[in-house]
Amino acid sequence: MKLPKILLIVFIFLGFTAVAQHVEVLSTGSRASLRGVSPIDDNVVWASGSNGNVGRSTDGGRTWEWKTVKGFETRDFRDIEAFDANTAIIIAIAEPAAILKTTDAGKTWKTVFLDSTKGMFLDAMDFYDNNTGVVVGDPIDGKLFIAFTDNNGDTWQAASMEKRPKVDEGEACFASSGGNIKLMRGKNFLAVTGGKNSRLFYNTTPYNLPLMKGKESTGANALAVFNNSISIVGGDFNQRDRHDSCYVFFDEFRKAGSLRFATFPKTPFNYHSGVTFISSAQIIACGLNGVDISGDNGITWKNISTESFHAVRKAKNSDAVFFVGGNTKIGRMVK
Template identity: 30%
Template structure:
C-alpha cells in the first residue's frame, strides 16, 4: 500500500494536469478585427506567411500584401489587355507570389525580376476555369481547375514557377460526367510532404491523390453529398499524412447538414461521415488548428464560423459573421477573407 498510494496520487495529478492542458487548447470564442475593407471585392484567396504577412487576390484584378510591421496594405490592380481579371487562387514561395485567373484565358502571374507581375502560363479554352494553387516546396507547385477534356485540369511547375506544364489526361484519372472543382476558398488542394489531395464536386465528389508530387495519381470515392452542380467537397485539409478532413454541402442550401462533413485516418483512401445531419451546414473552407494533434478544426462560410475539438464529431458555433476562406498563423490567430474584407481572428 505504501507504494500504491503514491503511484495513485501521481497518476491523478498527471491526469488532472493533462486535462488542464487540454482545456487550455479548447476554443470558446473568437474576436474579429477587420484589417482591410473594400466593398466591391469578393476575396476568396489568401496566403499567410510565418512572418505574419498576408497576400490576397480577388475580383477586378485586385491583389495586395499586408505588412505586419507597419500594419499597412500595398494593393494593386492587374491589367491584361481589356480583361476584367478574376482571381480565386494565390500561392507564395520564399521568393515569389503567384495568382491565377479563373476564366478564359487562364493567366498565371508570377513576381517578375523588376517586381511587377508577369504571365508565366496562359491557357485558352471555353471550358478553362482554375480553382486552387499550392506549392510542395520553393521549386514545385500545382494548380488545379475544371476539366477541359476528360480529366481534371492540373498544371505543374518544377522550376520555381518560371514554367508550368499541363498534365495530359493519359496520366490522370478520368473524370465523371458533371464532376469538377469549386473555386470557393483556394482550399480544395491539401499538401503534406510529397503528397497532394485534390477534392472534386458536382455530380460526383471524389479525392484525387498523388504521393510523388504529381507524377502519378489515384482517385478515391467519398460519401460526400453529390448529384447536383452545386454539391460536393468545397474544402479539404490534412493535419498529417494520414488524418484529413473535408467539408462542403450545397451552397444554394446552406442550412442543410446531411453528408457534408467527413474525415479520413488512412491518408484519404477511405472517408467516414461525421456530425451527419447536425450543424454546421454548408461551409466553404475548413482548416486544422495548428498544434492540436489533429483534433481541432475551424470551418467558415457565409453562415459563420464553427469549431470542433474532437476531430469533427461535434461542433460549436462561434460567430454568425461570414467569410469565404481562412488560414492560421498559429494556434490562436488566423486571418479570414470574405465579401469586402479581410479580418484578423483571435481564438480564445
C-alpha cells in the same frame, strides 16, 4: 466585497474563456470579393479576389496595400500562394487561364502560364515546399486539368492525360476557396470534386464521398491535411442552412492511396467552403454562415463567429489564422 480566492480564479478563467477563439474583422469594403489568402507569419499576409485585386499586409492585417494588376482589371484571382513579403503567385480565371508571379511586392507581375484552350478554368493551387507546386482546373476532355512547377512557379508543365483524374459528366472542382487540392511528397496530390458527383482523388484513384451531390452547387469545396488525417468540407451553397452530408474526416491516409475511414461521416454541419488544421486535432472551417472550430477532428463543433467568409488559411511560419470573404472582408482568429 472581497471575493474568496477560488471564486476569483474561476471568474478570471471564465473571462478568458469568453474572449477565447473568436474572429476579429480587420477589413471590409466594396473593392473586391476575396477568395484567395496566403499568410506567411504573424505579420505578412496576402489576399486576392475579383476586379484584378491583390492585397498585401506586413502588420498582421491591420493595414493593407491594394493593387490592381495591369491588364487583368476585369479578371478574378481565385487563389494566391505567397512565399515572403515580396514574392507571390496568383491564378486568374477564366479563358485564357493565367498564372502570374511577382517578386517586387506586387509592383509588377509576370505571366508564367497562359492557356487559351476552350473550357480552361483554374480553380486552386498548392505548394509542397517553396519550389514544388500544383494547380488544378476544370475538366478538359473529361479529365481535371493538372499542371506542376518545380522552380518556385517560374514555369509550369501540364501533366499528361494519363496522370489527370477522370471525372463524371457534371463533376468538377469549385473555385470557392483555393482549397480543393493538396500537393504531397513526390508530386502526389489529393483533390476533391463536386457537382453531379463528389469524390476524393489520390492522383487518379477516386474515392466516393458521402457528401451532398447531384446538383451543380453540391459537393466538396475544400480539404485540409495534417500528417495522415484528411478533413473535407462542402455541402450545397444554394442551400447553405442544410445540416446533412457537409463534412467528412479520414483518420488514416497512406501513400499507397488506401484510406481508412473514421466515423463516417463525422457530425454534420452546414455548408462550408474553407477548412484548415490548426494542430493535430484542431480544425477550423468557414462558410457563408460563419466560422466553426473543432478540437476533436470534427466530432463536435463550436461556432466562434457568424461572419461570412469564403476561405481560411493558417500561416506557414506561425499559428496565425486568416480569413477572407465578400466585400473585401478580412478576418483573423484571436485566441
